[in-house]
């Protein structure tokens with residue numbers, strides 16, 4: 252009896268497991284736990300018979316003085332623990348690295364005889380040849396026996412996973428495929444070489460090739476073994492995510508998706524022929540994600556922490572809001588902006604207008620991509636690259652009133668006709684109303700989506716979170732205005748209420764001129780800063796009043812909502828830091844700080860104005 256093998260775990264496999272667990276804990280969902288347990292169960296059950304066979308046939312062995320003693324089917328318990336910990340570590344690394352990935356956008360509809368068929372067949376053929384060769388090697392015992400045994404065990408699983416998930420294995424970013432294979436493989440090569448040199452485990456000499464990995468002197472079989480086992484784990488996870496992406500993306504095939512899909516449902520999703528995929532849905536999602544990625548660093552980061560169909564709905568909602576705001580903001584004339592407002596209203600009317608009431612009073616809701624009037628209207632009136640995002644706005648899951656209110660908010664901006672003095676924001680209540688329209692509404696819609704996907708909150712609690720969300724939306728809008736004072740001034744806009752400016756003996760026009768100038772006297776700069784701080788004071792007042800309500804939201808959306816709010820309010824915290832200089836007209840939050848803020852928000856309630 253000895254502790255050498257146990258020591259290998261204590262020194263090399265357990266510390267990374269602890270580190271990865273600490274890093275991933277705030278991001279971990281029930282679905283992630285399900286994936287981890289699923290993968291470990293498959294890894295352990297599929298490896299035990301093979302490993303046991305190898306030990307009983309003396310391909311490798313463990314000196315008595317290196318292991319503690321207890322065995323399962325002749326395998327030392329330390330070795331069984333190895334299957335568990337290796338799968339755990341590689342899985343956590345994969346989950347961590349692929350958190351930002353929205354898997355649905357990597358699905359691809361297949362057409363007859365396109366490149367996908369060739370690729371799938373090529374991979375299958377390659378793996379089938381490997382299986383054939385390894386059987387030949389096993390049949391003639393000798394120096395290729397161990398290599399043959401490794402390949403004959405791993406390749407059929409790889410063949411199966413390739414057949415089910417080849418699209419994702421090829422298309423996913425390398426950070427979700429190659430990196431989580433490469434890092435644990437290189438690490439385990441070093442650990443294995445050290446253990447072999449110490450004699451913790453021994454490979455018999457008659458059944459190995461005698462080839463070594465240059466540099467660390469590791470047997471080729473061991474190098475192949477660790478590479479393939481990590482491939483198996485990552486391929487398995489990719490197939491799992493492929494199945495989830497199919498389930499989440501195609502409601503026509505899978506109307507409802509349980510929070511923890513059964514293995515049978517996952518297999519059914521993987522077996523859906525890629526020719527049956529709805530490519531408009533995939534393209535629409537790709538366009539909405541691209542818009543989110545290009546336009547908002549805060550919400551893009553936050554979107555990665557939401558999951559399933561809620562994440563998809565929020566991304567389409569963001570795209571709709573962004574498209575509407577941009578069409579109006581970038582219009583070449585007030586007349587064009589007015590026309591966009593009319594068109595947006597009409598589009599929303601059409602999008603909601605298709606619900607039909609039957610003679611018995613039953614309501615047939617509009618389908619979420621309206622093949623009827625809304626589609627036709629959008630095709631005739633909106634730019635090509637906005638169509639799919641508009642059409643996939645999740646109208647059946649949200650009220651229409653907030654959307655009309657949002658458009659009313661955009662309409663308020665049209666009042667800035669001649670100069671900044673024509674502002675519609677005369678008093679603080681005017682600014683609150685503007686914030687309620689452009690942001691309170693967005694909060695209402697976001698919360699509605701959350702409550703649709705995670706139902707069960709009582710009516711009173713729902714009302715409470717809606718009211719708090721409304722205030723939080725206004726808080727974000729105040730922050731947005733404080734950040735964009737200079738940018739808005741360049742466009743002749745001033746959102747600071749006239750009543751506030753009056754106290755400083757300023758008008759919107761003089762305030763805008765000061766913001767545009769680089770040569771202000773110190774007292775003018777101080778006045779500008781005072782207005783910015785006043786806006787932020789109100790922003791944080793509203794934030795403090797409403798932030799607690801996030802903890803009343805359904806648990807699966809709580810932490811993600813915290814990230815969305817906190818990563819935006821961080822802009823306000825930066826602006827409030829004494830001595831902070833606004834660069835290029837806009838306050839930005841460095842990436843490392845964004846990630847830290849998001850991580851802290853995921854870990855638990857934040858409640859901080861500083």
Ligand SMILES: CC(C)=CCC/C(C)=C/CC/C(C)=C/CC/C(C)=C/[C@@H]1[C@@H](COP(=O)(O)OP(=O)(O)O)[C@]1(C)CC/C=C(\C)CC/C=C(\C)CCC=C(C)C
Pocket residue numbers: 543546547550551553554557565566568569572573576689690691693694697698716717719720721723724727728731735797798800801804812815816
């Ligand atoms: C995670 C994810 C994808 C969320 C989507 C959130 C979403 C739909 C945002 C829409 C943003 C948008 C373009 C709205 C148009 C009107 C507008 C410009 C509003 C301002 C947003 C700023 O966005 P951005 O900085 O990108 O815009 P500009 O560069 O300035 O043009 C706003 C500041 C409003 C955003 C308001 C919210 C997202 C609501 C926040 C409140 C909650 C989520 C509720 C919290 C819950 C409780 C219970 C308190």
